[in-house]
Amino acid sequence: MPRYRITVEYDGGAFSGWQRQDDVPTVQGAIEAAAAHLNNGMPVTLMAAGRTDAGVHATGQVAHFDLEREIEPGTLANALNFHLKPAPVAIVEAALAAPDFHSRFDATGRHYLYRILDRRPPPAYTTGRVWHVSRRLDVEAMNEGAKVLVGHHDFSSFRATECQAKSPMKTLDRLVLARVGEEIHVEASSRSFLHHQVRIMVGTLKLVGEGKWTPADVAAALAARTRAAGGPTAPAEGLVLTRVDYGTAATQPEK
Amino acid sequence: MPRYRITVEYDGGAFSGWQRQDDVPTVQGAIEAAAAHLNNGMPVTLMAAGRTDAGVHATGQVAHFDLEREIEPGTLANALNFHLKPAPVAIVEAALAAPDFHSRFDATGRHYLYRILDRRPPPAYTTGRVWHVSRRLDVEAMNEGAKVLVGHHDFSSFRATECQAKSPMKTLDRLVLARVGEEIHVEASSRSFLHHQVRIMVGTLKLVGEGKWTPADVAAALAARTRAAGGPTAPAEGLVLTRVDYGTAATQPEK
Missing domain, CATH: 3.30.70.580 (Pseudouridine synthase I, catalytic domain, N-terminal subdomain)
Known part of the structure; x- marks a missing residue:
């Protein structure tokens, strides 16, 4: 077949x-x-x-x-x-x-976009496509917090309690935030992600953007290796799976 | 008050x-x-x-x-x-x-964006925000056609039959098309537009993009000064009113 x-x-x-x-x-x-x-x-x-x-x-x-x-x-x-x-x-x-191609197991990179609408008024044209955050966020600080998460880590603090992955060890290849008009776009890339990982990372970085957390708090949350230490889970509607890579060229294989 | x-x-x-x-x-x-x-x-x-x-x-x-x-x-x-x-x-x-400010009569520039999704598959993430055109359009040719329309003209061919404006004379300040990912963005600017003008211009330029019309056909349609000579009206859902200018600095007053 x-x-x-x-x-x-x-x-x-x-x-x-x-x-x-x-x-x-x-x-x-x-x-x-x-x-x-x-x-x-x-x-x-x-x-x-x-x-x-x-x-x-x-x-x-x-x-x-x-x-x-x-x-x-x-x-x-x-x-x-x-x-x-x-x-x-x-x-x-x-x-x-190919007869043995497997969309899940052969994937070498997964890319997500998370869209935050960072303005006081609610969305009307982009309803259902963004997380509305009324408070002006500090994107520079959020990028500092993001740098803490990039690399090979135990992401237990950024993993849904119901996550079924055998290991919490993942290599986060990229986590970058940029202002695009009234939105903040968060781009996340990894060979694979834990359940809710992108949304918990975004929810955590929002705390940094609001000045409630420092990048050092993100490092402490990562080191704690327990879901209770991570930030809240950002809403689903801001998240988009934008690309899946196949072939070894795209990303380094995980150790 | x-x-x-x-x-x-x-x-x-x-x-x-x-x-x-x-x-x-x-x-x-x-x-x-x-x-x-x-x-x-x-x-x-x-x-x-x-x-x-x-x-x-x-x-x-x-x-x-x-x-x-x-x-x-x-x-x-x-x-x-x-x-x-x-x-x-x-x-x-x-x-x-100001007590005498008038949003309609004081406007010196109106800016519209028209979004075409130019790919074979229908939209799923941008549903209701784009005009889906399956056929690959020639944006370069469309831009040549657009140049014909820029300037001070009688736009009778690009005006809904029910349009109530006293005069069909308008100055089109800008009409530019660009590919943005899988979309084509059409940006149109004028002090004011006739009823359906942007949508008829887009519907006409689509004919150029398909190779059914040449830029010379657009010029002929403009010169004919009758709605029957213009192209079809593009669907409403691709159109966005993005900005209105006030103050003489933004655009030249119409003659």
């Missing part, structure tokens, strides 16, 4: 997360239902690079699945998009993959 | 346009209702720089109104935003204005 790799964009606000569940709309469920139409009605099972939480968006999620028959990738993308309507999910790219 | 000037952001998709109408949600109606709460329940009448159509968004609409009493502008903005919830309208700035 041929294997396909797809790049997926979605509005996370319309779904109870990526992972299939009974009786609630999920991204996986929507794409699997669309794919079954192209598989002689046979069920299709998707695996994704990142099982994003409810409310989290993607512009570059990657998933794979097998079909009974070979379909030209451009035709496959168009057909899936046809069957996905009107759900806010789009297959932005499709490709035939 | 003190006069206030407000800068307004909204999601046009949630409203039947700016202008107050009975029984349908409008931006003017929503803000007037919010303002009445701050005016001892007395009705408030808003005037806006541009009465945007149904579906058209704004990040920098400007309006003015009078209140019975003086309120500190920051407090006014916060109070309006409080009463506007949960409608997707935000007062992003408020200021005390």
Whole structure:
């Protein structure tokens, strides 16, 4: 059976997360239902690079699945998009993959964008795409705090208590904040992240931006290696999975 | 009675346009209702720089109104935003204005952004904010076509048949297209625009981008001075009123 790799964009606000569940709309469920139409009605099972939480968006999620028959990738993308309507999910790219390609285990880099709307008035044009923070944040201080987190660390303080990863050791390759108009964009890259890691890092850096924490407090939280020491979890709606890398060139393999 | 000037952001998709109408949600109606709460329940009448159509968004609409009493502008903005919830309208700035300030008649420049999503797959993250055009457009050719329209012209071919402006003569100060990721951004600036002018210009330039029209065809359409000669009207949802200028420094007064 041929294997396909797809790049997926979605509005996370319309779904109870990526992972299939009974009786609630999920991204996986929507794409699997669309794919079954192209598989002689046979069920299709998707695996994704990142099982994003409810409310989290993607512009570059990657998933794979097998079909009974070979379909030209451009035709496959168009057909899936046809069957996905009107759900806010789009297959932005499709490709035939190697039979052993695995979207989750073969990923060598994951890239997230977190958007903060940093102004007094609430969002109206970007509703559902940003975390609204009324107070003016000190981005320079936040970048100092971010530097503390980059590198190979035990991220237990930045990990949801329900996180199922075997090890809390991760290598954070990049964590950079920049002001873009009225927004602050936080870009985070790693081979893989713990559950809620990006959102807890953002929630923690917001404390630094408000002057409630110093970068040294971030270092102390990291060293404490317990969730209680980290900052709050930033809301899902500001987060976007923008890209997944495959191939060793993209990032260093984790030790 | 003190006069206030407000800068307004909204999601046009949630409203039947700016202008107050009975029984349908409008931006003017929503803000007037919010303002009445701050005016001892007395009705408030808003005037806006541009009465945007149904579906058209704004990040920098400007309006003015009078209140019975003086309120500190920051407090006014916060109070309006409080009463506007949960409608997707935000007062992003408020200021005390001169008693004779007029948001519509004093405006010396209006700036619009039109967003085209130029890719095969439909939008999922930017739904309702872009015009989806599947075919790859030639932005260079579109910019050549745009140059034809810049300047002082009779824009009858780029004007809705129901347009109520006395004269079709307008000075288009700027019309520039640029690729931004998968989008094409069209920026248009003028002291004032005719009804649907930006959307008809964009719909016409799309024909150029597809290779169906040449820039010379745009010139011919302009010279024909009749709506039938112009291209189709691009959808409302891609359009955003981004800024309104006041003061003679911003643009040359029209002859």
